[in-house]
Amino acid sequence: MNEKQKRILEVSIEIFYNKGYANTPVRDIIDASGFGTSTFYRYFQNKEEILKQLLENFFLKIFHNINTFTIEREDFYQDFIEIKQVIMQTFIQNPKLSELYSRSAGTSRLIDECLKSFDDKFLLFYQNQVQYGMDEGFFRAAPTLPIAISTLATIKYVAYKWSVVKEISKEDMINLVLSFHKSILYGIVANSE
Amino acid sequence: MNEKQKRILEVSIEIFYNKGYANTPVRDIIDASGFGTSTFYRYFQNKEEILKQLLENFFLKIFHNINTFTIEREDFYQDFIEIKQVIMQTFIQNPKLSELYSRSAGTSRLIDECLKSFDDKFLLFYQNQVQYGMDEGFFRAAPTLPIAISTLATIKYVAYKWSVVKEISKEDMINLVLSFHKSILYGIVANSE
Secondary structure, X not given: OOHHHHHHHHHHHHHHHHHOOOOOOHHHHHHHHOOOHHHHHHHOOOHHHHHHHHHHHHHHHHHHHHHHOOOOOOOHHHHHHHHHHHHHXXXXXXXXXXXXXXXXXXXXXXXXXXXXXXXXXXXXXXXXXXHHHHHOOOEOOOOHHHHHHHHHHHHHHHHHHXXXXXXXOHHHHHHHHHHHHHHHHHOOEOOOO | OOHHHHHHHHHHHHHHHHHOOOOOOHHHHHHHHOOOHHHHHHHOOOHXXXXXXXXXXXXXXXHHHHHHOOOOOOOHHHHHHHHHHHHHHHHHHOHHHHHHHHHOOOOOHHHHHHHHHHHHHHHHHHHHHHHHHHHOOOEOOOOHHHHHXXXXXXXXXXXXXXXXXXXXXXXXXXXXXXXXXXXXXXXXXOOOO
């Protein structure tokens, strides 16, 4: 990606954040970028393509941060929880992208496909991680998809509460996700620990 | 609520389902109801009020079904899981309302407030249920909010996958929620059962 594309994407984040995606005309993005109309259309066909590119960049950041964190056999349970902190930090480091992500469901078919593609990739990654824990004897056998779905759903929900509703702080958001993970690891039944 | 109001709400469900809420003019609802314009405006100021009323009725159904199901001390753990089946059955019995609910986030400030009010009521109800389990010695002490949030988030997510994306069957939806609940009850760590 070249510098001009990057600049267009960066000004778009700000404008979408301030005015809302639906209320932003392409003209505003072009004006804020300082480039001419033809430069803009050389890189993007429309506003939707910008949103799609922003979301994809955000998802790449999440997967990059996940992949640079290695789960060690020695501290498996702790690392299994810690990796969620890494995911939530990606949200915290990108508050405007987080809000855009949390608001973008239902924008258009293209955007919904882009969101679904992230969900599917995340669910697959997470199921593999749980499966690894089972294969190595850390977890007992259980269907992996419900665990992956509840994790993804919880992350999305708290990110929405933090970035859109602004009802919880970033610390609350992290604590909610970590506490949920302790519960699912060790169970909540009185004699299960 | 009188028969005319009920009829207007019922035809609205069908039209919203077929055309989408955003693409439905009030005129279509009035025509389909068979009533005159003045009758419509006696009960509803606009389309948004209809959506709000439909969502509130759906939430009442969910809480009605929850409240008629009593958790017995003898089968506490089983009942604790079973009540989720009762919730998911409310979705299954109202597929068009489920879709409307799953699509309605972000429609307007009024609708978002209505959705938030349901979330808050559900979270409170659920936290109380988990707290009861702790007080009675069935569960060990843990923060109740993360458990309530992960439950609500999971229910919303699978309902969306079933009613909007149509990626999973109603049986899948129930099984995902029940399996998640078994995991959170007993934990997934190998020696936790």
